[in-house]
Amino acid sequence: MTPTSLENVFLVAAGLFVVLAIAMFYRAVVGPTTQDRLLAVNVLGTNTVVILALLAAGLDQSWFLDVALIYALLNFLMSIAISKFTVERGGVL
Template identity: 45%
Template sequence: MIAMEQVFLVVAIILVITALIAIYRAVKGPTLPDRLVAIQVIGTATLIVLVLIAYITNQPLFIDVALTYALLNFLLAVIAGRYLITGEVFK
């Protein structure tokens, strides 16, 4: 029987491959919104991999790092969206 840690490790590897594909889209994206979405995909994949690492290694510190990273990822999305709509970040 396959252990849950092995399944999570395979999922983490798949997410890293997905993030590498998204890096290509972030560099070669045809438009700025495509690049921003690719960056968000990379951030979300990184967040999930951090949570999986926290479970596999039984280190709750990685959960705190993942939550902080999620907040920064959300803030980046809000600032980028505001910049795309208004052309300014702060008024």
């Protein structure tokens, strides 16, 4: 196959992931509890990591993978920190 069609496959997949991430915003906005919103934001972060990796392949920019790795690290830290904060307010955080 030609390389342009392969790059288009990656860009289309990234677009589909963007649509699914936007759909996930509904739960982040209306989620009844704090944990619902936190879960939705966590899934959004995972989607962002995947989108960055797909764009790294589709646009031939390998440094997007560095951004994706840092984003995954910060996403994990954010989830752990906020879920700890909701349990013991005024503790370490």
